[in-house]
Amino acid sequence: MQHSKIRSRLKAQLTRFSSELTVGLSKPLRNFVGEMLFGIQASQDVKLSNIARSLQEDIPLLKTEDRLSRNLQAQELETHLRQGLLRLGSRRVETNTVLCLDLSDVRKEYARKMEFLDQVWDGSAGEVHPGYWLCSVIAAAVHGSELTPLYQQLFSVRAQDFVSENDELLSAIDQLRAQTRGRGIWAMASRLHWYKRPITEIVTFWRDRWLLPRAERDTSYLAFDANSWRRILELDDL
Numbered sequence: 146m147q148h149s150k151i152r153s154r155l156k157a158q159l160t161r162f163s164s165e166l167t168v169g170l171s172k173p174l175r176n177f178v179g180e181m182l183f184g185i186q187a188s189q190d191v192k193l194s195n196i197a198r199s200l201q202e203d204i205p206l207l208k209t210e211d212r213l214s215r216n217l218q219a220q221e222l223e224t225h226l227r228q229g230l231l232r233l234g235s236r237r238v239e240t241n242t243v244l245c246l247d248l249s250d251v252r253k254e255y256a257r258k259m260e261f262l263d264q265v266w267d268g269s270a271g272e273v274h275p276g277y278w279l280c281s282v283i284a285a286a287v288h289g290s291e292l293t294p295l296y297q298q299l300f301s302v303r304a305q306d307f308v309s310e311n312d313e314l315l316s317a318i319d320q321l322r323a324q325t326r327g328r329g330i331w332a333m334a335s336r337l338h339w340y341k342r343p344i345t346e347i348v349t350f351w352r353d354r355w356l357l358p359r360a361e362r363d364t365s366y367l368a369f370d371a372n373s374w375r376r377i378l379e380l381d382d383l
Contacts, residue, residue, distance in 0.1 A: 152187070159183050166229040170221070177216035178226070184213075193217075227296065228320075234284065234295040235324035243285040244295070244321065244329040246314065251299060252276045261301035277301050280313050282321055284329065296321055 163179040170178070184196030197209035216222075238244070250265040253276045265276045282296040296317050300307060318331070 155186060156183055159186065165233060166226065168229070170225055174216060174219055174222065177213065177219075178222075181213070181217075227298065231295060231320060231324045234293050235321070235328075237286075237291075237293045238284050238295075238325045238329045240328050241287050242329045243287065244325075244331050245283045245285055246317065246331060246333040247281050247283070248310070248314070249279045249281065250276050251279050261303045263301040263303050278310075278313075280317050282317055 159182045160179055163175070163182050167175040167178045180200060181196065184199045185191055187199040188195040190196065193210050193213050194206070197206055197213055200209060202209050250267060252265075252267060252274050253259060253262060254274055256262055256275055261277075262275050263277060264273050265278055266272075267274055267276075277299040278301065280296070280298045280300065281294070284293040284295055286292075298313065298317065300313050314333075321329075
């Protein structure tokens with residue numbers, strides 16, 4: 146009985162979120178996103194078989210898997226959901242919210258036939274492995290520990306439409322700036338290079354992993370009290 150109540154409450158919460166996230170999609174795809182969100186949460190897994198099983202439908206499990214697999218191939222899903230997440234997440238971005246831009250990787254150690262599979266560097270393991278690069282932006286509240294995911298995009302240098310790493314990073318910033326209307330303070334690892342694009346909101350994460358007040362060196366960069374930004378965030382906490 147208690148399990149049933151928790152299940153119903155979880156489903157209601159996810160339905161409200163998915164209905165906002167999927168505005169503009171067709172009804173079958175809106176239902177699909179809701180089912181996937183619930184299935185992932187309920188099964189604590191991303192395998193379609195386990196997601197399908199958690200839905201507990203009164204049809205053969207294989208039929209449920211086939212439907213999920215078919216909807217997962219919809220080309221409009223990626224762009225629409227990314228824009229939806231940006232739209233919802235940007236509501237939490239205030240003037241002094243730190244926008245942490247990070248370039249990392251997704252490891253696909255056992256993949257052999259995935260499209261545009263690349264060789265990427267895993268800094269944690271100190272080795273090269275098959276996978277994809279991941280560009281992500283997370284909003285970090287200045288006061289408190291709240292983190293809000295805003296943007297994630299996988300890319301491969303082997304893809305036909307790949308231009309450059311810089312192009313991927315600038316695309317993320319342009320899309321987010323369009324939603325936040327310039328709110329927030331950008332932060333990134335110092336190894337990222339910015340060419341031909343002066344961005345006055347940037348605060349750089351230096352190699353010692355502390356968020357340093359760039360405004361102390363040139364107050365024209367940022368319009369806030371630099372002294373209040375001494376050692377606010379450590380990279381590992383973002």
